[in-house]
Amino acid sequence: MPDYEKLGAFYLGKVVDPAxxxxxxxxLLYDSTDLTTHAVIIGMTGSGKTGLGLDLIEEALMDGVPVLAVDPKGDLANLLLTFPDLRPEDFRPWVDDAEATRAGVSPDELAAQKAELWRRGLADWDQSGERIRTLREKADFAIYTPGGSAGLPVSVLKGFDAPPPEIMDDTDALRERVQGTVTGLLGLLGIDADPMRSREHVLLSNLLSSAWADGKSLDMGGLIAGIQSPPFGQIGVMPVDSFYPPKDRFELAMSLNNLLASPGFQAWTQGEPLDVGRFLFTPAGKPRVSIMSIAHLNDSERMFFVSMLLNAVLAWMRTQSGTSSLRAMLYMDEIAGFFPPNGNPPSKPPMLTLLKQARAFGLGVTLATQNPVDLDYKGLSNTGTWMIGRLQTENDKARVLEALQGATAGQNALSRAQLDTMLSGLGKRVFLMHNVHEGHPVLFTTRWTMSYLAGPITGTQIRRLMQGRKEAGGDRPKAEGQTAASPSALGAPPSASAKPVVPPGITEVYVPTSQSGVQYHAQLLAVAQVRYASTKYRVDVAGTLPLVADVTDGPIPVDWDGAAELHVDPNALEKEGAPGATYSDVPAPLLNPKNHAKWAKEAAKYVAASKPLTLWQEPGSGLLSAPGEAEGDFRARASLAGREARDAAVQKLRAKYASKVATLQDRLERAQLRVQQQQAQAQQAQLQTALNVGVGVLGALFGGGRRTTAIRSGVSGVGRSMREGQDVQAAQTELNQVAQQLQDVQNQVQAEVDALTLGAGGDLAKLDVKAKSTDVTVPLVALAWLPYTRSANGALTPAWDGAEG
Incomplete structure (x- = not known):
């Protein structure tokens, strides 16, 4: 294993000698836990800033840390250009034909040159295609294009979901969420709204706050309706109609309606929901790098999306447990305009909050920019690591020097002149790193990236990269309640325009839907009350398990093995269907009341025998999942627990050897000083001996009474000089011995660190806790009407609340 493949250590490059x-x-191995205090990368075009950012992300993924990356230019999409076999044909689709023409070679020849360049570059940094293969195996890679169609879509404006309780219970957090959402939305309308003075902003903020306080989410249609008929009578102390007259409110409603009806708006309502947890981990719990490519958006659209995303990150963060280990990384390239020193765009408040609070949750924020003037320096006071490359102007350097001196105050800091000299001499791919966790700044050069740097990735290229995933429907889980046995999946029976007549004695319920024009299909619903208890696994939980099953006219009307869980609260079931809906025919056995009592018993037996409570266990640590925790969620939690245990063990080892290392370092400094002193004394003795011998020679040549004394003095000086030389050798020997002892201790510490294992990330043990037959009851068996929508090609899509199409 290469020396850099150490637990929790990011291999960023090699130290540079400033002399x-x-x-x-x-x-240069960067401690992953240092990133929890955040980082900033500053460097002009050509400085190697993009390569350093990719190095950092690659190393995070190698350590099992997921990454959410915002990409305004298209550079970060290069992370998907990883070719383990390093074949020319792998590089060929990504080489620039114009570059080949300028070089006087064919595109195929240029691809071969690039492949060889990457092979040699990786080898020079002790890397290979196998490390690239490991990177691809450890992480999932995805490119999202919100408001566009090239990459995976993101549903930003499908609705304004009510925040989690952690946000609702935090007045400041709720205010920031409302303010950011409304400011971004009005920005799409071209309205630069002051949250305190704009009546548009105040009205929309009150509409969101009112709905969220009632636990309701709003879609665009509901927001437009609320503008026309607000659910409250006054704003502040003024009547709504006086504060914002109906005629003026209608104009705002029309503006939002026009936005809703615009051809490009649909792209903002389709695709993955703005769910940060799903951006960081696959449903199976595999770490992801989710790249939000926004190069295709205009300025107002970029600001809207980034502010919505940052607020979503805040909401997700506040639902996580505290940790001192690195749980996830948020990387934002080209921060210009989103975090300025002056002004307060909607992206700035959530970013400031993240820089102040994310450390406690293990979320590391990294910002990158070409120009230091793009950054809010008050916010940077919460940034622990600075990586500074070549700067554009002397003014840029002066700003950085001033900030660095303030950041390094109280440490073993370099002088302004020393920092100035180091910054002035930076070459390509060379950076000055200031890390609050280290004693002094250090120069380093970045390693070769595993990803091929093809330049900014275009929309056409993103479409090519994501084509397979889009055709497969991304990694979205199957719609809840939809199974292979469901008529919705295999083609339902013909729908009648009128609702079939249901005889007395049959309980009839409707699964709630907020959509119009739905088709209801009849299925059997059995709601089981289940208790799962196990002293071995320390589990004792009770819950409700709603099951839906198809009913046929065959000899066995219900195939319970094909039953599916319906993820709908039984208390939310309704007694009436949606207006204007159509209905399927009802299988005859489902209309026989006697069957319902029999099916209740069958359902209870089926649940006891075939619906265990599934728990997951990480074999190395013995960590158990919580009841109801999905495998992917537990895998992510176990991975973090493993990193926490590893980081704690590393800190314990460092503390164990700290006093010994400090003693040896003190002895090393004294030995170095002794060598310097002995060398100075030896030089002085040699000089004095030379003078004495010179005087003696002159006396011998020209005579004089002091000739013999001078000669004796010269001989004596030679003896002293020899003794001083021996003292120098002795001091140097002692220095070498102490240095070797220190190196031996450091090697021992590193060996013990390397012996640690992460503990999680392998195969999980699946544990099934079955319910006793006496712990299962079925209080409700009913004919359930499940709503679907039918597309132009005849396919049916679940339309009940909580289902995904």
Whole structure:
């Protein structure tokens, strides 16, 4: 295993000797826990800033840390250009034909050159195609294009969902969420609204706050209706109609309606929901890098999306447990305009909050920019690591120097002149790193990226990269309640225009829907009350299990093995259907009341025998999932627990050897000082001996009474000089011994660190806890009407609340 493949260590490059500006053999290994105090990368075009950012993301993924990346230019999509076999044909689709023409070679020849360049570059940094293969195996890679069709779509405006309780219970967090959402939305309408003075902003903020306080989510239609007929009579102390007259409110409603009806608006309502947890992990719990490519958007659309995304990150963060280990990474490239020192765009408040609070939750924020003037320096006071490359102007350098001096105050800091010299001599791919967790700044050069740097990735190229995933429907889970046995999946019976007559004695319920024009299909619903208890696994939980099953006219009307869980609260079931709905025919056995009593007993037996409570266990640590926790969610939690245990063990090891290392470092410094003193004394003795011998020689040549004394003095000086030389050798020997002892201790510490294992991330053990037959009751068996919508090609899509199409 290469020296850099250490737990929790990000291999970013090699240390550079500031005296010679050349790379040394010392690896620059960045501690993953240091990233919880956030980082900033500053460097002009051509400085290597993009490569450093990709290095950081690659290393996070190698350590099992998921990444959410915002990509305004298209550079971060290069993370998907990873070719383990390093074949020319892998590079060929991504080489620039114009570059080949300028170089006087064919595109195929250029691809071969690029493949060889990457092979040599990786080898120079002790990497290979196998490390690339490992990277691809460890993480899932996805490119999203909100408001566009090239990559995976993101549903941003399908609705304004009520925040989780953690946000609702935090007045400041709720205010920021409302303000950011409304400011971004009005920005799409071209309205630059002051939250305190704009009546548009105040009205929309009150509409969102009112709905969310009642636990309701709003879609665009509901928001437009609320503008026309607000659910409250006054704003502040003024009547609504006086504060914002109906005629003026109608104009705002029309503006939003026009936005809703615009051809490009549908792209904002389709695709993955703005769910940060799903962006960070696949449903199976595999870490992801989700790249939000926004190069195709205009400025107002970018601001809207980024502010919505950052607020979603805040909401997700506040639902997580506290940790000192790195749980996830938020990377934002080209921060210009989103986090300025002056002004307060809607993206700035949530970013400031993240920089102040995310550390406690293990979320590391990394910001990258070409120009230091793009960054709010008050916010940067919460940033622990600065990586500074070549800067554009002397003014840029002066700003950074001033900020660095303030950031390094109280540490073993370099002088302004020293920092100035180091910044002035930075070459390509060379950065000055200031890390609050280290004693002093250090120069380093970045390693070769595993990803091929093809330049900004265009929309056409993103479409090519994501084509297979889009055709497969992304990684969205199957719609809840929809199974292979469901008529909705295999083609339902013909629908009648009128609702069939249901005889007395049959309980009839409707699964709630907020959609219009639905078709209801009849299925059997059995709601079981179940208790799962196990002293071995320390589990004792009770819950409700709604099951739906198809009913046929065959000899066995209900195939319970084909029953599916219906993820709808039984208390939310309704007694009437949606207006204007159509209905399917009802199978005859489902209309026989006697069958319902029999099916209740069958359902209870089926649940006891075939519907266990599934728990997951990480074999290494013995960590158990919580009841109802999905495998993917538990895998992500177990991975974090493993990193926490690893980081704690590393800190314990460092503390164990801290006093010994400190003693040896003190002895090393004294030995170095002793060598310097002995060398100075030896030089002085040699000089004095030379003078004495010179005087003696002159006396011998020209005579004089002091000739013999001078000669004796010269001989004596030679003896002293020899003794001083021996003292230098002794001091140097002692220095070497102490240095070796220190190196031995450091090697021992590193060996013990390397012996640690992450503990999670392998195969999980599946544990099934079955319910006793006496712990299962079925209080409700009913004819359930499940709503669907039918597309132009005849396919049916679940339309009940909570289902996904």
């Amino acid at each position: 010679t500006n050349t790379a040394t053999d010392e690896l």
